Amino acid sequence: MSFQVYNSFSKKKEPFEPLSEGVVRMYNCGPTVYSRVHIGNWRAFLFADLLRRWLEHEGYEVRQVMNITDVGHLTDEMADEGEDKIEAQARREGVDPWKISETYAGQFLADAVTLGCKEAMVYPRASDHVPQMVEMIEALEKSGHAYRTGENVYFDVTSFENYGALSGNKIDELDAGARIEVNEEKRHPADFALWKSDEHHLQKWDTVFGPHGFPGWHIECSAMARAHLGDQIDIHTGGEDNVFPHHECEIAQSEAFTGEQFARYWMHTKFLQVDGGKMSKSLGNVWNVDDVLERGYEARALRFALLRGHYRQPLNFTWDILAESARALEGLDDLAQRLLRKVDGEDAGEEEVAAAATEFRDSMNDDLNVPKAVAALFTLRGEVLEGAVEGAGAQAALDLLAEADAVLGVLELEPAGGGAEEDAEIDALVAARNAARDAKDWAEADRVRDELNARGIVVEDTADGGSSWFRK
RNA sequence: GGCGGCAUGGCCAAGUGGCUAAGGCGCUGGAUUGCAAAUCCAGGACCCCCGGUUCGAAUCCGGGUGCCGCCUCCA
Incomplete structure (x- = not known):
C-alpha cells in the first residue's frame, strides 16, 4: 500500500506523489511568536513532525520548512490603534517587540527539542523575507491582482477565480460585516491586505510602498515557501483554523503570482480541546x-x-x-x-x-x-x-x-542500564530474598524487594517458587 | 446569518454497508502469590435521538440535539 493522504483541498484521500521523484517539499505553518506556544499549537507541529518522519520512512528526502512569524499583524481595523499581538505583548512586558519574538521563538525551538521533533531544514523568519514579499506584491500589482490605496496594498479577490476553492466560502456570501467594520478603502470587503502602513507601528520597513510599512498576514508564507522550496510545493500543513482566510489567501496570491498550482496537498489538523471545550x-x-x-x-x-x-x-x-x-x-x-x-x-x-x-x-x-x-x-x-x-x-x-x-518518537527501547557486575549484584539480592522467603522471613523478603524496586528492578515470582527480574 | 467538522462501552479511540464492533487505560470476579507486583482466564456497547433507503447500517440519506472550528489575530 502506498501513502494515501486526505487532501483538504480536494476533500478526499489521494495517493501521495511528489513533484520530484524521491523528494518532498513541505511547508508547515509554524507559530506566531507573541507568547509561549501551547499544547494546542503543538498538536499541529507534532503532526508536521510525524508526517515528515513517515515520509522519510517511505524513503523520501523531506525538505521541511516551518516558518516562525516574528512580525505582528494588524487587522485592518486595529491599524488606527497601531497595535498587534506582538506589540501588545511588548507593551505588557515593557520591552522591545523584537525582544518578544526572539524570546518566544527561542522557547518554541527549545520545546521542539524537548518534544522530540526532528529539526526542520529551515525555520525562516518573516522579518528576514521582506524583499521577497515586496517582490511578489509589486508583481501582483503590475498584473492587476493587487491595488494600492495610499501606502497600503490590497489583493483583489475578484481577480482570482478560484478564491474560495479551499474553504468552500463564496466571496459574496462571506458576511464581511458580521464581526468587523468594513474597511472603506477596500474595493471588495473580502480583499485582504498585502502591505500596510502605519507610522506608529514599531516593526516597520521603508519600501517602495512607503517608509512605515509592514506585511499583511498572508504574504509572508507565500514568500517564504517560494524562497525556500520554489514556486510549487508538495504539502502544506496547518491547523484547521488556517484554512480560511490564511491558506485561501496564500493560494490566491501565490497562484496569481506564479500562474501555477501552489501546493498539491493541503493537510489540516483538527483543534485540540481541553476538558471538553476550547482552551482559553x-x-x-x-x-x-x-x-x-x-x-x-x-x-x-x-x-x-x-x-x-x-x-x-x-x-x-x-x-x-x-x-x-x-x-x-x-x-x-x-x-x-x-x-x-x-x-x-x-x-x-x-x-x-x-x-x-x-x-x-x-x-x-x-x-x-x-x-x-x-x-x-x-x-x-x-x-x-x-x-x-x-x-x-x-x-x-x-x-x-x-x-x-x-x-x-515516544518509545524507550534501549536495554535498561547496568553491566555484568550490577547484574551479579542483583542476582545476589534476588537470591537473598528467596532465601528469606524460604525461611518465611517476610519482613526481610519485602525489604529486599523494596530495595530492588527502588533501583528500578521488577521481581517476578514464578509458580515454582523461584523468581526472575528485569529492569523497568 | 453563511461555510465546515465531530458524536462508538467508565475514560481514550479504530472501524464508514454484511463474520461474535479493533486496541489502550481503568474497573469487577477468578487463577497464581506469604502479601504484592507482573502475568493468565472471565466480565461490559440499545454505536447521541427520530425517521428513511437497503435483503442487510455504527457505517448511506433527511430531520433533531449537543460540541468544535472558520467567517477578526489564532495550530
Whole structure:
C-alpha cells in the first residue's frame, strides 16, 4: 500500500506523489511568536513532525520548512490603534517587540527539542523575507491582482477565480460585516491586505510602498515557501483554523503570482480541546510544555497523547488522558524489555510479528492512522506475553518497535542500564530474598524487594517458587 | 446569518454497508502469590435521538440535539 493522504483541498484521500521523484517539499505553518506556544499549537507541529518522519520512512528526502512569524499583524481595523499581538505583548512586558519574538521563538525551538521533533531544514523568519514579499506584491500589482490605496496594498479577490476553492466560502456570501467594520478603502470587503502602513507601528520597513510599512498576514508564507522550496510545493500543513482566510489567501496570491498550482496537498489538523471545550486564558487551561513537565510527566507522554488520536479527529486533552498515555507507553517499554530477554529463545512467532508490521505500515500509509497503527503494536504485545514470540520472532518484534519509534518518537527501547557486575549484584539480592522467603522471613523478603524496586528492578515470582527480574 | 467538522462501552479511540464492533487505560470476579507486583482466564456497547433507503447500517440519506472550528489575530 502506498501513502494515501486526505487532501483538504480536494476533500478526499489521494495517493501521495511528489513533484520530484524521491523528494518532498513541505511547508508547515509554524507559530506566531507573541507568547509561549501551547499544547494546542503543538498538536499541529507534532503532526508536521510525524508526517515528515513517515515520509522519510517511505524513503523520501523531506525538505521541511516551518516558518516562525516574528512580525505582528494588524487587522485592518486595529491599524488606527497601531497595535498587534506582538506589540501588545511588548507593551505588557515593557520591552522591545523584537525582544518578544526572539524570546518566544527561542522557547518554541527549545520545546521542539524537548518534544522530540526532528529539526526542520529551515525555520525562516518573516522579518528576514521582506524583499521577497515586496517582490511578489509589486508583481501582483503590475498584473492587476493587487491595488494600492495610499501606502497600503490590497489583493483583489475578484481577480482570482478560484478564491474560495479551499474553504468552500463564496466571496459574496462571506458576511464581511458580521464581526468587523468594513474597511472603506477596500474595493471588495473580502480583499485582504498585502502591505500596510502605519507610522506608529514599531516593526516597520521603508519600501517602495512607503517608509512605515509592514506585511499583511498572508504574504509572508507565500514568500517564504517560494524562497525556500520554489514556486510549487508538495504539502502544506496547518491547523484547521488556517484554512480560511490564511491558506485561501496564500493560494490566491501565490497562484496569481506564479500562474501555477501552489501546493498539491493541503493537510489540516483538527483543534485540540481541553476538558471538553476550547482552551482559553479565562479558563486557565492554556497549558504549555513546562506545565506538563512540572506535573511530573515526561515530554514523550505529551507527545504520545497529542499524536495517538487521528489528526483529523478532534482531540480532547485532559490530565487524565495524559496519565493514561504515560501508562500505555510503559506497556510498550515493558514489551521491549521482555523481548530483549527472549531473543535467545527458540525461534517462534515470526508470522505474528510480520502481520503486526504490515498492520502498522498499512495503517500509517492510510492517512497516518496512528490509533490503528499503535493498536497493532499492542496486539503484538499480547502475543508476546502469551509466550508466542521468541528468538528470531523476538528480534523481528524489536526491529518493528524500532521502526515504529523512528516514526512516533515516544518509545524507550534501549536495554535498561547496568553491566555484568550490577547484574551479579542483583542476582545476589534476588537470591537473598528467596532465601528469606524460604525461611518465611517476610519482613526481610519485602525489604529486599523494596530495595530492588527502588533501583528500578521488577521481581517476578514464578509458580515454582523461584523468581526472575528485569529492569523497568 | 453563511461555510465546515465531530458524536462508538467508565475514560481514550479504530472501524464508514454484511463474520461474535479493533486496541489502550481503568474497573469487577477468578487463577497464581506469604502479601504484592507482573502475568493468565472471565466480565461490559440499545454505536447521541427520530425517521428513511437497503435483503442487510455504527457505517448511506433527511430531520433533531449537543460540541468544535472558520467567517477578526489564532495550530
